[in-house]
Amino acid sequence: SQTIHQWPATLVQPVGSPLSLECTVEGTSNPNLYWYRQAAGRGLQLLFYSVGIGQISSEVPQNLSASRPQDRQFILSSKKLLLSDSGFYLCAWSIRRAASEQYFGPGTRLTVT
Amino acid sequence: QKEVEQDPGPLSVPEGAIVSLNCTYSNSAFQYFMWYRQYSRKGPELLMYTYSSGNKEDGRFTAQVDKSSKYISLFIRDSQPSDSATYLCHMGGSNYKLTFGKGTLLTVNP
Numbered sequence: 518s519q520t521i522h523q524w525p526a527t528l529v530q531p532v533g534s535p536l537s538l539e540c541t542v543e544g545t546s547n548p549n550l551y552w553y554r555q556a557a558g559r560g561l562q563l564l565f566y567s568v569g570i571g572q573i574s575s576e577v578p579q580n581l582s583a584s585r586p587q588d589r590q591f592i593l594s595s596k597k598l599l600l601s602d603s604g605f606y607l608c609a610w611s612i613r614r615a616a617s618e619q620y621f622g623p624g625t626r627l628t629v630t
Numbered sequence: 631q632k633e634v635e636q637d638p639g640p641l642s643v644p645e646g647a648i649v650s651l652n653c654t655y656s657n658s659a660f661q662y663f664m665w666y667r668q669y670s671r672k673g674p675e676l677l678m679y680t681y682s683s684g685n686k687e688d689g690r691f692t693a694q695v696d697k698s699s700k701y702i703s704l705f706i707r708d709s710q711p712s713d714s715a716t717y718l719c720h721m722g723g724s725n726y727k728l729t730f731g732k733g734t735l736l737t738v739n740p
Contacts, residue, residue, distance in 0.1 A: 545672035551728075561674075607673050618664050618718070619728075621673035624720070 519544035523622035525609050530629055536581075536595040540608030545587065548610040550591040551619065552583055555605040567591060603629045616619050633657050636731030644697055645740050649706040653719035653731045656700065662727075663695050664720040667703045667713075668733065674718055678704065709738045 530536060542548050552564040561627045563576045565583035573583050580599050584592045591608055605626050609619040636653045643649055651665075662681055666674035678693040680686045686693045692705040702721070706713055718730040 561730040563728060566728075605671075609673075617662060617722075618676050618679040620676060623664075624673045625670075626671070 519620065521608060521610055521611070521620060521622040523606075523625055525625060527622065527626045528628070530598050530627065532600055532629055533597050536593070536598050536602070536627070538593040538608075538627075540591040540593075540622055541589055541603060542610045545589070545610070545612070548612065549617075550585060550610040551611070552591065552593050553607040553609065555607060555624075557604075561607070565593070571627055598629045600629050603627055631647050634719065634721060634729045634731045637734055638732055640735040640737060640739060642737045643697075643709055645709060645711060645738055647709050647738070649709050649713070649736060649738075651704040651706075651717050651719075651736070653702050653721075654700055655702070655721055657721075657723070658697075658700065659723040660721040662722045662740060663689075663693070663702050664717040666720060668716045668718060670715075677717075692707055709736075711738050711740050714738050721725075 522541050524539055524580050550567045553561045554564055565573055565575055567573050567585045570585055570588055581595050605624050607624045608622040611617045611619045634653055634655045664679040665677045667677050668674040676692055680693050680695055683695050683697045690707045694703040702719060714737045716733040716735050718733045722728040
């Protein structure tokens with residue numbers, strides 16, 4: 518069966534510090550991978566998605582970047598965090614088919630102070 | 631007009647009630663329709679998915695899609711306190727366009 522991991526689970530970082538969140542998927546090959554942010558009281562905002570190694574599409578211009586160095590690894594980064602980057606970050610995967618159902622990881626709760 | 635509209639609630643019902651959760655959409659290119667359940671401080675969990683108009687049943691849950699009216703519903707029969715969560719509709723089409731509703735917060739009171 519497929520499993521998706523995210524770490525860390527929670528993170529408190531000062532403004533201006535760098536960020537690296539990691540997501541890995543087990544039990545499947547060539548997944549589509551996604552990063553979402555969920556702010557308090559708001560819906561899911563798609564940040565990035567990837568259909569293959571090194572292929573990243575950005576949905577929203579922002580202070581964040583994403584990379585996919587391996588088939589089942591997806592990384593979300595920032596060089597300098599802003600207060601507005603606080604939120605619940607979710608990684609998801611789907612089978613290699615357009616806009617199919619997605620499976621989410623447990624999330625990382627980021628607080629920028 | 632927003633692409634996906636979902637009543638945010640909150641919705642509070644007694645245990646055993648039938649719950650109806652709804653989303654409307656404007657993009658006729660949407661072909662895939664999903665419902666997720668999200669408990670507080672957890673990632674969303676896929677509940678139901680369907681690719682066609684009509685009803686799909688899974689236990690106490692029924693997903694309904696009406697493409698002509700651009701309307702989808704999730705029905706929960708015999709609701710339980712453990713069903714208390716936020717429910718998100720999710721839909722997409724062949725161009726990778728993926729859109730979530732903002733979610734409806736449901737509380738089932740024992």
